[in-house]
Amino acid sequence: MRERALGDGGTPLLSADARADELTEQLMLAGFTSHKKYELGDYVVVEAEVVRPLSADAWRELYELLATVSAWGGKWGLVSKRHGLTAHASIKKTSPTRLGRPGA
Numbered sequence: 001m002r003e004r005a006l007g008d009g010g011t012p013l014l015s016a017d018a019r020a021d022e023l024t025e026q027l028m029l030a031g032f033t034s035h036k037k038y039e040l041g042d043y044v045v046v047e048a049e050v051v052r053p054l055s056a057d058a059w060r061e062l063y064e065l066l067a068t069v070s071a072w073g074g075k076w077g078l079v080s081k082r083h084g085l086t087a088h089a090s091i092k093k094t095s096p097t098r099l100g101r102p103g104a
Contacts, residue, residue, distance in 0.1 A: 016093040019072060020044040023065065023089060030061045032087070043074070043090040050078065050085040062087060 014022070023046050024035045032048040039045070050062065066076040069089040076089040 016044045016091045019091050020046050020089075023069065023091070024048075026065055027087075030065065031058065032062070039093075040090070042093050044093060045088060045090050047086055047088045050087050052084050 020037050024037060027035060027046070027048045032050060036047040037044065054062070066087060066089055069076045069091060072091060074089060074091040076087070079086045079088065
């Protein structure tokens, strides 16, 4: 379980780069590894390796974190690789947003 929810105690309005850093930190706290952050066009992209098998709680945690990206107007996905999955989240640079989960 994460120590805190996305955006708790942070700056209320953050750039895409700061949101990507926050997401990367939360993915690491949730136990996901091999994080990458890079720019691609109008997006900042975060990637994390998802080693299978995952417990139901780990899947739920991952989907909750990735759903936050959707709430920010970004996009996310899972790509199947030979030894697991790669989760990727694309956060649009042009729209700073308030952190937090939908409905929070």
